[in-house]
Amino acid sequence: MKALLSELPGGPDTLVLRDVPEPSPGRGQVRIIVRFCGINYPDALVIEDKYQIRPPRPFAPGFEISGVVDAVGEGVTALKP
Template identity: 65%
Template sequence: MRALMSCEPGGPETLRLLDVPEPVPAPGQVLVAVKACGVNYPDLLTIQDRYQVKTPRPFAPGAEVAGVVAAAGEG
């Protein structure tokens, strides 16, 4: 699958579209095939290393998603 990833601090121009392994949902979790993702002000602060919590890189910014359930873990 492809994901827009933050690999280094900076603005939106530093984000990279990368091939990443497809995650496998654990028990009680679902895998969502994301069709749209909102990128908000806290996401911009996070990719610039200016947010109060420092997220380890690489990471995919965006916490608001819309999509369809592609797989479900047990439970």
């Protein structure tokens, strides 16, 4: 699968598109095929290391997504692929 990643601090021009392994959902988790992702002001601050949240790199920015659940982990009963 493809992921837009922040590997280095900086502006949007530092984001890179990479092939990454497809994750499997763990217990109580779901996997979502992302159809849309909003990149907002806090996301811009995060990739520039100017926000209170500083996830370890590389990470995929985007706090807001919409998509389709395509896999569920053990114990998930409220959602179905």
